[in-house]
Amino acid sequence: MMQSDRPEEAGSENYEMLLFVAGDEPNSRLAKDNLKRICDAHLYGRCRPKVIDVMKDFQSALEHNVLVTPMLILVEPLPQARVFGNLSDSRKVVEALRLTGD
Amino acid sequence: MQKVPTAIPGMDEVLHGGLPAGRTTLAGGGPGSGKSIFGMQFLYNGAKYGEPGIFVAFEERAEAVRNNALTLGWDLAPLEKEGKLFLLEAHVDPQTVLSGDFTIKGLLAIIEGKAKSIGAKRIVIDAIDILLRLFDDPARERSELYSLHDWLNDRGLTAVLTVKSAVGADIATRYEFLDFMADCVIHFDNRVVEQVSTRRLRVTKYRGSGFFPNECPFIIREGINVISASGTEIRHKAKATKVSSGLTRLDSMLDGGFRRGSSILISGTSGTGKTTLANVFAVGACRQGEKVLYISFEESEEAIVSCMLSAGIDLRPALQEGKLRIVTAMPESAGSEEHLFNNLRTIEEFRPGHVVVDAVSSCKRMGTLREAYDYVMRLTNACKERGITSVLTNQTEGFQEENEISGVGISSNIDTVLFLRYVDIGGEVNRVLIVMKARGQKHSNQYREFRITERGIEIADVYIGTGGVLTGVARQEQEAKEAVDLRRKQLEIEYKEHFITQKKAEMAADIARRQAELETNKTEVKSLQLEASLFAGGRGLRGKMRTEDEVNAPGKTPAKKNKRPGANRKEKAI
Numbered sequence: 001m002m003q004s005d006r007p008e009e010a011g012s013e014n015y016e017m018l019l020f021v022a023g024d025e026p027n028s029r030l031a032k033d034n035l036k037r038i039c040d041a042h043l044y045g046r047c048r049p050k051v052i053d054v055m056k057d058f059q060s061a062l063e064h065n066v067l068v069t070p071m072l073i074l075v076e077p078l079p080q081a082r083v084f085g086n087l088s089d090s091r092k093v094v095e096a097l098r099l100t101g102d
Numbered sequence: 103m104q105k106v107p108t109a110i111p112g113m114d115e116v117l118h119g120g121l122p123a124g125r126t127t128l129a130g131g132g133p134g135s136g137k138s139i140f141g142m143q144f145l146y147n148g149a150k151y152g153e154p155g156i157f158v159a160f161e162e163r164a165e166a167v168r169n170n171a172l173t174l175g176w177d178l179a180p181l182e183k184e185g186k187l188f189l190l191e192a193h194v195d196p197q198t199v200l201s202g203d204f205t206i207k208g209l210l211a212i213i214e215g216k217a218k219s220i221g222a223k224r225i226v227i228d229a230i231d232i233l234l235r236l237f238d239d240p241a242r243e244r245s246e247l248y249s250l251h252d253w254l255n256d257r258g259l260t261a262v263l264t265v266k267s268a269v270g271a272d273i274a275t276r277y278e279f280l281d282f283m284a285d286c287v288i289h290f291d292n293r294v295v296e297q298v299s300t301r302r303l304r305v306t307k308y309r310g311s312g313f314f315p316n317e318c319p320f321i322i323r324e325g326i327n328v329i330s331a332s333g334t335e336i337r338h339k340a341k342a343t344k345v346s347s348g349l350t351r352l353d354s355m356l357d358g359g360f361r362r363g364s365s366i367l368i369s370g371t372s373g374t375g376k377t378t379l380a381n382v383f384a385v386g387a388c389r390q391g392e393k394v395l396y397i398s399f400e401e402s403e404e405a406i407v408s409c410m411l412s413a414g415i416d417l418r419p420a421l422q423e424g425k426l427r428i429v430t431a432m433p434e435s436a437g438s439e440e441h442l443f444n445n446l447r448t449i450e451e452f453r454p455g456h457v458v459v460d461a462v463s464s465c466k467r468m469g470t471l472r473e474a475y476d477y478v479m480r481l482t483n484a485c486k487e488r489g490i491t492s493v494l495t496n497q498t499e500g501f502q503e504e505n506e507i508s509g510v511g512i513s514s515n516i517d518t519v520l521f522l523r524y525v526d527i528g529g530e531v532n533r534v535l536i537v538m539k540a541r542g543q544k545h546s547n548q549y550r551e552f553r554i555t556e557r558g559i560e561i562a563d564v565y566i567g568t569g570g571v572l573t574g575v576a577r578q579e580q581e582a583k584e585a586v587d588l589r590r591k592q593l594e595i596e597y598k599e600h601f602i603t604q605k606k607a608e609m610a611a612d613i614a615r616r617q618a619e620l621e622t623n624k625t626e627v628k629s630l631q632l633e634a635s636l637f638a639g640g641r642g643l644r645g646k647m648r649t650e651d652e653v654n655a656p657g658k659t660p661a662k663k664n665k666r667p668g669a670n671r672k673e674k675a676i
Contacts, residue, residue: 015264022207026620051607053206058215068236069208082195085202092201 015039015047017097018078022069023055027086031070034087042099105308106224106260109147110140112328116305116314124258124287126251130265130280131290136326137264139174140290141226142167143325146176148224149186152180155224156188156207156216160232164189172319175324182291185220194236206233206246210253223260230263230280244279251283285309291317296469300437303328319439319476329439329480331444344543345456345491348379348386351561355537355546360518362455363489364541365482367462369496370522374533375554376495377520380458381410381417382559383493388420392455396428397445399464405430414558427452433467438477441468448485456491457481463497479515517541522552528576551577 019035021028024100031050054061054069064073074081074097083096114120120128121144129137138161145155159167167189171178181187192209211226227233234243265280267289281287287307293300302317303326320328321656344359353359360366360383368376377400384394398406406428409418420426429448431441449457459481466472478494485492494516498577519538524531535552537545551562551574576668 020208022205022211025205025207027203027205036200054211058211059299061212062190062216065191065193065195067194067209067212067233068204068206069211070204071198072209082198083201084194085200085204088202090201092199096199096201 011013015043015074015097016074017047017049018064018073018075019049019051020054020061020064020066020069020071020073021051023053030086030088031072034090034093035072038087038090038093038097038099042094042097105311106148108144109151110143110326110328111316114322115307116318116328117286118312118314121260121262122309123260124255125285126254126261126263126283127286127287127288128263128265128280128284129290130267132267132292134292135292135318136303136322137288137290138228139322140288140326141228141262141264142171142176142189145173145187145224145226146178146325147173149181152186153224154188154220154222155226156190156213156220156222158190158192158213158225158227160192160227160229163193164191174322188214188216188220188222188325192233196609199282203242204236206250209233210250214257217257217259223258224262225254226262226264228264229266231265247280247283264306272373281307286311295437295473298434298437298469298473300439300469300473307618313571319442321437321443323443326667327443345392346383346386346390348382348384349559349561351550352370352535355548355550355561356518356540357544360491360493361542362487362491364517365486365492365494365515366518366520367494367496367516368520368522369538370499371499371524372497374522374524375559376497376522377406378410378413378415378554378559379459379520379535380460380493380495381406381415382459384426384456385415385417385420387456388423388425393423393452394426394456394458395449395452396426396458396460397452398428398430398460399433399467400461402430412556413554423612427454433464436468438465438468438473441465442477442480445481449484449488449490451456454490456493457485458493459495461495461497463495473554482515512633516546527574530574530576532574534564 017035019031021031035049039049049072052060054066060066064071066073068084070084070086072083072087072093074083081096081098083093087093104123105117106123107114107120108117129140131137142157145157148155157167162170168178178189180185182189189214193319216222217225230247234247235244237243239621263280263284284307286305286309289304289306291302291304291407293302301320301322304317305313305315318328320326343362344353345362346353346359368379370376384396387394396406401409403421407421410417415429417426421428427448429445431444433441459478462474462478465477468474468477482492482494516539518540521536521538523534525534533552533554534549536549537547540544549564551564553560553562
């Protein structure tokens with residue numbers, strides 16, 4: 001059944017996320033911490049968000065059209081989602097990443 | 103301070119050199135006011151001349167920006183390929199969820215990275231208010247903007263930020279602080295005045311530099327073209343030579359003609375012959391081999407040609423030889439800046455020695471009186487700078503307004519003013535011409551009668567005498583009357599002279615007669631005297647003879663003769 005399978009599906013799905021930060025500034029640090037917390041809580045550590053520092057790698061920021069930081073991009077599973085800010089509002093993050101099913 | 107020239111026609115004059123180098127300029131205005139074009143033109147010109155730049159587009163997609171540029175004749179793609187221009191599509195996906203606080207550091211990182219990689223010195227952010235709208239909190243907006251400003255300055259980038267503002271207002275209240283933050287603020291306006299769309303820009307602030315503070319009209323034709331600021335400098339080439347007005351009599355009234363490169367106003371009420379006079383000038387100049395540009399706001403080329411033919415002026419040879427060019431336009435067809443732009447462009451291309459504008463009074467149909475004034479002033483200044491003589495015709499309502507366009511006085515900037523008017527005397531209406539003013543040259547200050555015949559224009563002296571100023575038939579009558587009077591006086595004098603001569607003759611005759619009489623008398627006296635003396639002489643002789651007789655005969659008979667007692671007495675008497 002789909003329903004009962006969902007945790008396994010959710011578990012087997014690969015969560016690919018990109019977190020763009022801007023150096024060591026306060027919001028970026030917060031975002032990193034908040035994301036870790038959310039991931040641990042909802043994805044049982046199944047995701048390892050890739051952290052990209054725009055100050056060091058602006059090309060990636062350009063490619064992904066990241067103008068504000070911090071910016072979290074859910075690459076997979078589709079559809080893609082974006083959340084910007086320091087992720088202090090976890091409810092919004094969870095909604096955006098469609099983690100509520102868990 | 104260092105400045106970066108924009109190379110936008112007319113703009114650098116307003117900015118006294120260009121935008122402040124390494125600093126922020128704000129370009130604000132309503133939708134479609136031209137601020138984005140300004141930004142893009144700044145980058146495009148820079149890119150063409152080797153200074154790379156970045157265009158951050160918040161409003162439009164990069165493709166739309168490229169297409170817009172194409173409509174202005176700018177092809178951005180090659181410049182992008184060469185790395186001279188970078189279009190950054192800065193879109194914040196509306197689907198993006200906001201969670202917590204954020205900064206625009208991402209944007210700045212991208213810009214910095216790109217700027218370094220292409221060596222960009224110029225950056226345009228179009229439009230900054232969209233970026234700021236991400237922040238709900240005005241305080242956050244401000245602080246982010248300040249950090250942007252500092253960031254830009256630190257890296258020495260010359261930045262133009264465009265801001266949308268409400269139509270008719272300066273930078274919207276919400277973004278008032280932008281004014282304070284920027285070093286230079288330019289406001290763009292696209293308004294409708296008297297049903298004619300017109301564009302204006304104005305520099306409201308330029309820290310550390312002078313600038314032209316007034317509104318400048320501009321048009322968008324292959325980019326922004328600012329109609330150059332007039333009045334900050336007067337760089338007119340002073341010319342000493344004269345050009346004929348086309349009429350010898352008028353030239354003598356002007357001590358030789360019009361000063362080349364000066365401005366001439368032919369003013370007068372309707373039908374007085376201003377256009378004819380202007381055309382006489384044009385044809386005269388063309389005959390000397392010079393080119394004339396005739397700008398007509400009243401009639402078409404055909405109408406002008408046929409009208410002038412009836413006055414004995416044939417424009418066709420000059421037109422065919424390309425010496426005379428007539429351009430016509432309805433004043434209300436566009437704003438004054440567009441007319442000015444078109445006319446200046448024609449002047450640049452045709453290079454006339456002289457320009458005629460017929461009539462400047464129609465120019466108020468370009469929008470307002472102010473527009474008309476602006477147009478005329480800028481055109482005449484542009485002509486003066488190029489040493490081009492400008493002849494303007496102006497229709498007035500009456501004598502009081504002979505040197506104004508219905509209230510906005512241009513006469514102080516005009517060098518020579520000719521005034522044509524009607525005079526109504528003795529049941530006839532005639533035209534008179536007078537030189538009201540001719541700066542820098544001697545001129546006649548008398549009225550002359552002005553006649554338009556099939557042979558062209560004739561200028562005649564007016565009658566000035568006891569009857570006041572008279573023209574036409576009245577003048578002729580008065581002249582005839584005075585001629586008769588004069589003749590009569592002459593005849594009287596002649597008569598008197600004859601009379602005197604006669605009297606003299608009479609007197610002379612009289613004298614002669616009396617003289618003759620006198621002579622006669624004298625002669626008479628002489629003869630009488632002679633007679634007397636003869637008589638006396640004779641008596642003596644006779645006496646003597648008698649005595650001798652008595653002496654000679656003593657014994658003789660005394661009885662011969664009785665001694666008269668008287669004889670002795672006689673001897674005693676003698």
